[in-house]
Amino acid sequence: MATKHVYLFGKGITEGGASQKNLLGGKGANLAEMARRGFNVPPGFTITTEVCTHYYANGRKYPTTLKADIRKAVAALEKSTGKKLGGDKNPMLLAVRSGARESMPGMMDTILNLGLNDVTVEILKKKSGNGRFAYDSYRRFVQMYSGVVMGVERASENDEDPFEIILEEARHARGVEHDNQLTEEDLKDVITKFKKLVKAKTGKTFPTDPYEQLDGSVGAVFNSWMNERAILYRKKYKIPAEWGTAVNVQAMVFGNMGDNSGTGVAFTRNPANGTDEFYGEFLVNAQGEDVVAGIRTPLKVQLMANTKGLEHCYKELCQVRKDLEKEFGDLQDFEFTIEEGVLYMLQTRNGKRTAQAYVKVAHDMVKAGLMKPEHAITSADPEAIEQLLAPIFNQGAYAAAIKEGRRLTKGLPAGPGAATGTLWFTAEKAEQGAVHGPVVLARIETSPEDLRGMIAAAGILTARGGVSSHAAVVARQMGKVCVAGAAELNIDYAAGTMSCGGHTIREGEFVSINGSTGEIFAGKIDTAPSELIQVLITKTLAPKDSELFKCYDFVMKLADKYRTLGIRTNADQPDQAINAVAFGAEGVGLCRTEHMFFEGDRIDHVRELIIFAAEYAEYKDKASAPGADADKLKNEYSVAIEHFTGALAKLLPIQQKDFEGLFEAMADKPVTVRYLDPPLHEFLPQSKDQIDGLAKKLGVNFDRVANTIHGLHESNPMLGHRGCRLGIVYPEISEMQSRAIFRAAIAVAKKVGKAPKPEIMIPLVAFDRELQLQLEIVHRVAKEEMKAAGKKIDYKVGTMIEIPRAALTAADIAQTAEFFSFGTNDLTQTTLGMSRDDSGTFLPFYERPDVSIVKSNPFASLDQSGVGRLMQLAVEGGRQTRPDIKLGICGEHGGDPSSIDFCHRIGLSYVSCSPFRVPVARLAAAKSALKNAPVAEVKKVAPAKKAAKPVAKKAAPAKKVVKPVAKKVVAKKPVAKKK
């Protein structure tokens, strides 16, 4: 690690900048950047993430020099503020906050007003001339510190926070409702009681030495990196524990110094829908936590224009809003405090937003020249784009609900979309309820403890808190439907009821919410396809009538400009393929022919085939023996021959028809057809009645069918007689499939004038010779059919790589294969020796943070060190033999962004995923292309210029630190091993 552990920022000297997010965390880097760019930031310093990493790698011990470094930084702060930590003249008070590389709102701990004790509080009182303010600050500090650093238990399920009980008693005694109505004397009494409580609970005296307070606070923030909710959050968002958090120590500014003070949080645009409007909230005479915690419902920021003593601040804020977007090139989420009429910026960061807001903001800001198009892509959360496909209320059902008077009230629209589900009031109940169907979690206000319930819920509802409250921020990020701050709701945890205007809903009953409008309804409301689906799939909405579509389309086209990976889809039916094309698919990467086998009557033919397969194979075996009497054998096995070949003959035109549909839908595009893959027993009935029915249909006796089923039983069907092993033993099946494909291709070429491009894919190949034998059939049939029709069809032949041996011997297999498609579902099962179906008994345990054998489910996100290594070997082997070999992936990982990134890095030609994942894949592929493009080395951050002027943006443009990312095909390079 670097030896520099502490970076100063603020007026005078700023050592860091926005490019150092990995080292300084998001908050620290942006504070430095703001200071550097002339925004009025209270001075402070950042302790780097490396210290956190060191701390955990060394049994929770700090680097030896850290204490001295902090002392030095405090001295510098003292110099720049002219105050002194613990000083009895002009004491400096500090805020200590976490700040990881990626924002983890509310997950870690914060300490404010550090430096107060019985001595300094009196000086603060004197200097501010406001005793109530001084003692309220002291009260807050003691309360926070006791909980966070000293470990006095705070909230529990029923809000029996012991500190709150003391405060409640004080309010009761004084006969007031709010804490800010308590007097100085009340607060002194509260503080004394707090300290007694601490002594009683911990046996320790509350510390008076500000340096002791500082060390304790820094330690607490580092420790909170490993608290349960932070771990859970990281798991959900796949943030590695190794990143660690930085700690930001900053001079306090006070929003609670009277009515010309205040604090707020704001977004430069609406983060729920992307509208270009100032979107924020503030509280007069309050500290920041009051806004975020959702205890007091704050005011819309626009109201500040009319708030006495703050009018000029509103003007400044409107300018800040514009400057921030210009300087940071994205929608910003910022915090500010006004101390006696002076505006301070406490934080800015790229704002989390819904997918709807993402496409809208990207469209608007790129078009306005405010955002770099590359940034629009690299900042995307591809996974989130699926939110745009989430349902909305069905119009008729909605109208009916209104008519029936089921609308209870309206809250703040905090997470768009519609949700209907059973109502639950605790995270635990919501989790349990979600097992049975969608649930809505309703809380008076949410806290980080509710995270599990929020993950489980389809919708989130709160009675208190604004659009920046915990619930709103987290819901937006998760893409959950959310209505926040519906103040009229009366939620009674104890009674298990939620009531409003005469309606009462009990836990377990249905409720419906619209996160785009804020409406809340009793009972169910049916949902309807999203706007995007209406434009692209159902075509019930014209593209021009949808602003959302316009923005989505803009972003997708942008993505297509950058991505180098092709995007295909896994589709077995024409309608699936058509949908996928609407979403942007450029071909079919996997058509599973056996899915066609199950429909309608055809399953009977398939079953007929299977029932007589073994006997037919026996016949062929005997007939191939030297000196066999062909005529005698034909006679002996006539029944089996007739049924087996008869069934194939019946299946041929059916399969041909299926392929025609698919080929027509994809004419001119490549269509990868996989030959029969599953073990035969999957096609047979299991129940006695069904077996009996089948036997009667085929005119054979019950036992024959039952015996066939019994004979096909396998101990490990996953590793049994399936894939090309079927086509090897029954080449007639591969021949039938080949014939169906070529006849269909020829028919479509003749009909629509555009030839489809079949890519014939042999599954489960482990030996090059298997592929050779199967392709001999394909090429022979192709020749026959093309000759018969007098029409040439351009086709390719290849194999799935889904068995480790195939990857290991790829150089041999590429002798015959023109393409490889990685079947990562099976490849994961075989490479890990882990059956997906059976892993439920141990894999969840493996994912537990304390066990941490796997970082994420390897069936969802590619195991890059294991399966990925095999893929690399296969890519190398394949290219060695056939430099222009086409390489794709058709496992479910083809729709997973991190897996797509891996596929890009190892140089695949395309990914194939389910139709509805195509937009996700397009965006992920583009992001990966940009991320992995060669970038000019980041220049060393220049020492900060002296900044002045409180808030107004400095004219001097910031030095560009990162060169624009060129679109470029990524050079092949070894993929870094994931640790």
Place this chain on the structure above:
Amino acid sequence: MATKHVYLFGKGITEGGASQKNLLGGKGANLAEMARRGFNVPPGFTITTEVCTHYYANGRKYPTTLKADIRKAVAALEKSTGKKLGGDKNPMLLAVRSGARESMPGMMDTILNLGLNDVTVEILKKKSGNGRFAYDSYRRFVQMYSGVVMGVERASENDEDPFEIILEEARHARGVEHDNQLTEEDLKDVITKFKKLVKAKTGKTFPTDPYEQLDGSVGAVFNSWMNERAILYRKKYKIPAEWGTAVNVQAMVFGNMGDNSGTGVAFTRNPANGTDEFYGEFLVNAQGEDVVAGIRTPLKVQLMANTKGLEHCYKELCQVRKDLEKEFGDLQDFEFTIEEGVLYMLQTRNGKRTAQAYVKVAHDMVKAGLMKPEHAITSADPEAIEQLLAPIFNQGAYAAAIKEGRRLTKGLPAGPGAATGTLWFTAEKAEQGAVHGPVVLARIETSPEDLRGMIAAAGILTARGGVSSHAAVVARQMGKVCVAGAAELNIDYAAGTMSCGGHTIREGEFVSINGSTGEIFAGKIDTAPSELIQVLITKTLAPKDSELFKCYDFVMKLADKYRTLGIRTNADQPDQAINAVAFGAEGVGLCRTEHMFFEGDRIDHVRELIIFAAEYAEYKDKASAPGADADKLKNEYSVAIEHFTGALAKLLPIQQKDFEGLFEAMADKPVTVRYLDPPLHEFLPQSKDQIDGLAKKLGVNFDRVANTIHGLHESNPMLGHRGCRLGIVYPEISEMQSRAIFRAAIAVAKKVGKAPKPEIMIPLVAFDRELQLQLEIVHRVAKEEMKAAGKKIDYKVGTMIEIPRAALTAADIAQTAEFFSFGTNDLTQTTLGMSRDDSGTFLPFYERPDVSIVKSNPFASLDQSGVGRLMQLAVEGGRQTRPDIKLGICGEHGGDPSSIDFCHRIGLSYVSCSPFRVPVARLAAAKSALKNAPVAEVKKVAPAKKAAKPVAKKAAPAKKVVKPVAKKVVAKKPVAKKK
């Protein structure tokens, strides 16, 4: 390929030598070598194996220059013999024979007397003054050529060979028994009929042009490389089809020119038991095929000393016998022909022999300085050494059979050992019978068509043919018990009976044979352990009383001198381990602890554990949740806790006891203990009664047990919850096993004063973290137990590499693992995606010569290109992290010679196999070490010196062409990829 296709040999010029077996085949190389060394070899030339390879690689087309090359070689032959092919003065007659790199006796075709036609036969008659001889030669030629080259069908199941029918008619008309009693006129008539038959069957006229005959014959020999029995033979002996055969064309010499002519085959020592005695047979006035085919029972070679006109030849032969061993350094199997008193050598090669003969000959010849010790090892067939462990007759049962008068007769002892089984007369019936138990195949004489039946049989019995007959040669090679030429037996195929001296045995009844003595018995005779087993295992025979043991021990010690691979054994019980040590094992490479779980009462404890495991896991999960009420939970789950931990407590001392036994048996040696591996359901009962019984024993209700069994069902148990996945979810089990191991080790160390060296092996690791978690337990328990006992135990920790991911991430896993042991059973299943249990439906098809997807069963012999590649990656990865990592193999491949060779080449430290395979492994490892030792380049073969003197050995010693192989650790080098 080289452009030289034809190599001359014989008097005058010899272009090849013994070192060119790959190019010239065994026969061709040794003919050249004999000529070079002055033995009297009829001149000829060899068409190389490369021509054969070219022929098959190019759609059965020859190199363009071949025809001219053959013409040139014929011209040279004509010059050296002074005869002319097709000449009307002094016609040259030729023999055309196959000759592969490894001898494949009787599998391919031969043509003799080539060059005869209606013209040349008359000249031959004139020159030999023997019309009967001339026409008999012609008859033989026409018969052979018609069958082999022109494809007229020869024998079928009931000996209805159409040529034999014609001959039989002739013998009948003449009223004689043997062909050699037919007159010249009879033979002329037979020849005419033969030619008519050919015309009728093929529509073609029998060729008269000797060159046409020659070309046809060469083609027929090359074609016979791909005949069914040759393919089957190669499959059994793992001879690659790519090797091809050479063709030897040689001037005919005639053993049928009268009573001073003859022919014979002989071994320089007894190939059945290795005794130093001249062991051969001859026929007066006969051609070679008569001896080999077993049609006439030949005379012992010693009788030649008293055969008028051949006495001097016997003397020469005795000298040849000595010279051959001296020149070729091994027991020789040679063919000779005497033409009118002149001895010609037709062939010599290292003689196939039984394992008993192998150790005896190796011992005797090495000690006598006749054989190089390295050759004793490199020439070994390690697989065959298992024959020494095959049973012999139980002495009491044998005595009883004699007393009961069940001994029918005595034949020639042609393959040692005792066999008892049902009697069958055809290959097909023997194959079918073998499904139900051991069978004895009895034939009047065997032919290559009987190969399948011989493979299936425990013993082989013939009524005709000597110790060099087809039956005897093939049986010896296969290590089958064989009695040949029991002339008194009357085998009646049609009646299905075999009778002798009043006894009649029907097909399907029992018969017993002793291949060491030649005795044949009616009925069963119980068998007893082999002599070696009596010395090593039952200790019922003192080593000094066993000549066999002395020789075996000599060879094994020689092997140990050369091998670099360690040999361990897979043993779960002390007695297995003790046996393995007796066979030479140096440690236990795999102790499967779960095998201990099934014995006696303990299975009940195991079942108790399993029945309560899921509930116990649930308890632990809840107890680990934050804020869990430990006491309440303990109470709630008290039953499960009590049973689960109680069962473990009961198992601990039992496992400890088991380990104590094993450790004591192996004190001072390493013992690799694998932790619990199979899925839990394997321990549970399946039948309703058993379930009921278990439920009653455990005092729980039936449903609970039944539900547990149901809940443990997996769709692919091979890839399910097993191996370390059990120990991860139930660390208590790993803890119990660890404690049992260390307590046992400590107890044994204290008791016998020698500490065992446990090597603790975690199964089924796929992720490094799995191993870490398991080893945390091992190391903790080790520390605890060693501290408690005040005794240090030297132990190692490691893992099985049996999942592709483990091999791929070996570098990571080696961070914690001190050793790897390749579990190639599972590694093969996962790497090939092929379940061993389910592969029966397609793997036999894959092995079919015409399909040839796999060359041999990958579960028996390591798949070197796939699984082997992974092993290499793991070796590289492991060594990269930990250069001194110990590497072994414990899959069943550890006892397979070709797999052992691979293990040697990739640099493993040891192989582990079942106790009875240890001698095989020792020999295979030594062979591999010698084979892979760096060898000085083979010198170019010097042009032959002019040889003279008919037979007597030339004095000039042959130039050494191959340097002695030094024992040397083989340098690591990439293993050549198998094609």
